[in-house]
Amino acid sequence: MGKLRIAIIGAGPCGLAQLSAFKQAEQEQQVELVCFDRQSDWGGLWLYTSKIGIDVNGEPVHSSMYRHLWSNNPKELFEYPDYTFYNHFGCYLPSHLPRVLIYDYFIGRAKANNLRQFIRFNTAVRHVDFNDDKKEFSVEIEDLNTNSFECLSFDRVIVANGHYHMPNMIAIDGLDQYPGRVIHSHEFRGADEFKNQNLLIIGSSFSADDIAVQCYKFGAKSITVSCRQKPIGYKWPSAIKDAAMITRIDGQTAHFNDGSSVDNIDAIIICTGYRHSYPFMSRRLCLQADVTEFVPANLYKSIFWIDQPFVAYLGAPRQIFSFPLFDGQAALVRDVFLGHIKLPDKNEMKIDVDKWRTREKSMSPTDFFAMVDLQTDYMKDIINLLHTYKNNQSLLTFDFDKGGEMTKRFLTNKVNDILHYRDASYESIVDTNHSKTIDICKSWIENMDDSMENLLNDYRKIL
Amino acid sequence: MGKLRIAIIGAGPCGLAQLSAFKQAEQEQQVELVCFDRQSDWGGLWLYTSKIGIDVNGEPVHSSMYRHLWSNNPKELFEYPDYTFYNHFGCYLPSHLPRVLIYDYFIGRAKANNLRQFIRFNTAVRHVDFNDDKKEFSVEIEDLNTNSFECLSFDRVIVANGHYHMPNMIAIDGLDQYPGRVIHSHEFRGADEFKNQNLLIIGSSFSADDIAVQCYKFGAKSITVSCRQKPIGYKWPSAIKDAAMITRIDGQTAHFNDGSSVDNIDAIIICTGYRHSYPFMSRRLCLQADVTEFVPANLYKSIFWIDQPFVAYLGAPRQIFSFPLFDGQAALVRDVFLGHIKLPDKNEMKIDVDKWRTREKSMSPTDFFAMVDLQTDYMKDIINLLHTYKNNQSLLTFDFDKGGEMTKRFLTNKVNDILHYRDASYESIVDTNHSKTIDICKSWIENMDDSMENLLNDYRKIL
Structure with a gap:
């Protein structure tokens, strides 16, 4: 039997998490990975551009980033278990960071894992369908440099193009x-x-x-x-x-x-949010859900397309945990696709989804703490399912209860002081050697320079 | 034999010109017309919205209009032979008009011709292909109100969605x-x-x-x-x-x-212009050309797709004459599709295209006067081919030589005085009863109010 051919659509945080997850299992040389991205570089949403509208290739500009964006949640909530902030920057940093540092950080892991080799940039996926006779996916792609089309075959498809790029516009009279x-x-x-x-x-x-x-x-x-x-x-x-x-x-x-x-x-x-948009997926494989949902109706564990579980969607739920959630989902996708975990039958999957949906629906939409608890339990559920590799201990032991509790603290800080909640500092959950709070050098509201140099200069002195 | 089923894609100036052209032949009840537009109202590019980016249906905003746009060429160059400005507004007006008056004018003809009945708004055409066995087109549409899809059959397809909505972005370092x-x-x-x-x-x-x-x-x-x-x-x-x-x-x-x-x-x-974009056309029917070309390679008379002439593109060439060019093209499409005119064989069509392309290529790209002459000759060529109806005399007798000469005068005025060329007045070519130049009430550069009321108040006094 040949290698399992896996297509990953998107080289942003989710797509890169997926490639990293397969990296952890690299002793198992059973897969051929190709990741497609219509942008010219990796980072997805985080690849900043001043441009809006249509890009040089005639594609809609993907990024929703703004120049002065700082993370609105503490970095300790999206720290990679296997690649810490302290490791990457070599110093303690504030919990809320400007976008350039976050980009540098998560691209840092992608570089460390040597993931670029798997990615075809400037390549738009135009159509994905499953051929029932051949039992494989046809994936039509367009090379945006040459405008030439190609139809490729894959055994599995992982949809990782995100859901913060297609605006959900509302109609307003006048x-x-x-x-x-x-x-x-x-x-x-x-x-x-x-x-x-x-x-x-x-x-x-x-x-x-x-x-x-x-x-x-x-x-x-x-x-x-x-x-x-x-x-x-x-x-x-x-x-x-x-x-x-x-x-x-x-x-x-x-x-x-x-x-x-x-x-x-x-x-x-x-600011009415975004909508799921997968125009390249054939209709029978295409997720349609409200982006405010944590548990979309047709996805087992909010990941696997129940009617055709060779299709996985990454990062589809409304997220509180982001990068660690992507890591957990990507690890589960890897383990399922590599055969270490067998998915239950369709009916059981539906029952599981219903259970989670019932819980979500019972919550008040403004009860963020209930949403935190739901996601904490979801993460623990995912982690419990995972296969053990020699180098995925850090994810398996991530303390999501601590993450949930920290999320509630930070949300409380935000409600109490919207202008200064970014000045609070939190302890690393995953990096036990470098888990301490620090005193902020400049309050966010007064810090007009969000360059990496400025921040690193300030914080490299803190030991 | 049943009625000829004709799909028109787009309800802007071109699509409406096509519907008007069929109206002229309405005694011939041989056609079933359906015009699709993804917008919620007619007018295409001219349907102004303050919004940019993505619209409420998740479609790219079509319009490239700006609030204070005034026509950059005299209205006498885009006056409909069968529906004059004086008729519509009941008074003499300046030659250069704000966009609201132009919209009101061309929509006026559409209303007078009762064209709304043919149009399905909020309907995006998703895929057009020709079925060689059934000898008909399959046209897949999406109702944007319900997100439901439908596949319809047509005998002819007229592509009229314009080419001023997809930006041609250029790469600039930094x-x-x-x-x-x-x-x-x-x-x-x-x-x-x-x-x-x-x-x-x-x-x-x-x-x-x-x-x-x-x-x-x-x-x-x-x-x-x-x-x-x-x-x-x-x-x-x-x-x-x-x-x-x-x-x-x-x-x-x-x-x-x-x-x-x-x-x-x-x-x-x-301001690097636009590009042709017909993502809904199957690749073998899809026009790919530079928007600066007047004679695209694969279109006979810059209209008919040579390899499958049941497909017509309207308004595809780079235009100097706009509305009258659309009328001429739409009339030719009507006459060909109704069988009054037989297209030559593929080889002859190619020879004709080559002749025009050779002429275009011999011109310096900055020689606007040569482009004017080319388009004048093109219009005369088209008009000469047309069938005669009892009510299309005005188009058949439109004096394109006069139009070409006026174009040169106006371009000269613009080069001589870019801030005041819009103050010049030109005589109507088609309305012999109301063909005189007028004295402008306010210079364009000083007139900050481009509402219809303001302009009509000023000019209704002129007899």
Whole structure:
């Protein structure tokens, strides 16, 4: 029997986690891995570009990053068990980091694992289907350098292109004729562009609150945050105000469903999230779910396409744990595809999914602590299933209870002080040799320089 | 034999021209017309929205319109022979008009012809192929309201989705890390957003010069226009300067290939045009050409797909005449599909295309007058082929020589005075009862209100 041919779609955090997972099993030379990415370099969403809209290849710009983005959760929650921050940077660092350091960190593991050899860049996957007769996948790809097409055969397909690149736009009466700048958070690149402006932000989740405080930090004149639900209750500075749900835009005036309105809006930033988008998957293999769901209906363990479990989706659930969740999922995919773990039959898989969905549905959508508990239990469930290799102990022993508890602490800090929660420091969960809190050198709100040099200069002194 | 089933893709100026053309032949009840448009209303490119990026249906925003766009060529060059401006508005108007009036005008004819009944809005065409056995087209569509798919059969397909919506981005060293706003002209919505800024505009064609003067009009501090070729030589005001070809961006500094550079660039607007994009056409039917070409290689009369002439592309050539060109092409498509005109065999079609291509290639790419002559001759060629109906006399007698001559006059006016060429007035070519030049009420450069009310108030007094 030949090698198992595995296609991985996307070379961002999920795709790279998958390649790393197979690396851990490399003594088992049973697989042929090809990872496709339509971008010219790795990093997925984290590959920053100033550009928006359409890229040089005619593809939609993938990244939703902004220049001054800092992680909104502590790095200890997304530290790789087998590749720590201290290892990578050689010093203690604050818990909340600018995007360039996070990129440098996770690409660091990809480099250490020598993963680049598996990736075909500038290559868009156009169509994936399963051939029932041949019992294999046909994967049609386009080489974006030459615009030539190729149809390849694979035994397994891992979908890892993420779900933070296709905006979930909402219809707002009058928005089409609004006489000013309108963007979705996907096109938000820099808070400095909105200095001295009166902004309307529409949305209530992570993008909305982060872009609001970013714009405040960089000198927006006023920021109105309109959301559908009851506001979370952040203690905004006086320049930021919550508003009720938007009902219509009339000229530069925004009207809300409690009868109030705000005039002289200079720009509108729509932070209504993203949607799952896998236009290259044949319809019968294509995940359609709400991105706010943790347990999509058709995925066993939120990963395996129940009707054709040779297809795995990585990172599909709404995430609190991110990189460690990707590592856990990727490890399970590896173990299943290598035959170390046998999936139950379709019916059992459905029963399992239903169990998790029932739990999720019973939770209040605003109860973040319940979501943390759900994800903590999910991670423990995944880890329990994994096969043991000589070098995957760090993942198998990751203390997700500690992670869950830390998540609750950080969320509490955020609600208590939205402008300073990034100044808190947390202990590493995985790096027992370098697990201590540190005193921050500069408060996030005052630190306008988010270059790597600036940060490393400040923190390399701390022993 | 049943009715001929004809699919029209796109309900913009081309699609509506096609429906109007069939209307002229309506006594011949031989056709079943269905026009698909992914937008929620008609007008194609001219359907303005403030939004950029992705729309509520997850489709790319189609429009490239900006708030303060005025036509850059005189309305007399795109007046419908069978539906005049004077008829529509009931008064004399300036030759250069704001976009809202142009939209109102061409939609006016669509309404008068009762065309809405043929259009399925919010419907994206996903795949078109020809079934060689059944001798018909399969057209797969997606209803964007319900996300349901349907596969329909047609005898003819007319591709009319335009080629000014898919940006032709160019690679520029350092652009990804530029610390400011970068957009393609497709995402340019308002010059007022760039007030007091130092702008870099990259490009040398119609978008570049128009966006430059728009931004000047609305108070940009400085505008540098970088282009590959020798600049056209517009007499810019002192705030606008030509620059050589861009080589790289370093921080806020732009470097050019003559060794010069410009610092403190606040925003970059990339005006490098558009590209043909028909991702829904099966590869063997899909036009791939440079949008600067007037005679694409595979289209007989720049319309009929030579290898399968039941497929017609409308508006594919680079246009100087726009609406009348669409009318002429649509009339020819109608006459061919209704059987009044028989296309020559493949070899003869190729010989004809080669003849036109040879002429186009012999022209200097900057010789606009030669391009005008080419298009004038092309229009006369098309008109000569047409069948006669009782109500298409106005198109058959359109004086394209006069149009060509007017084009040269207007282009000369533009080169002589880029800030005031829009103040010139031209005589209607088609409306002999209302063919006179008028004195402009306000110079374009001083007229900041481009609402329909403002303009009609000013001009309704002129008798």
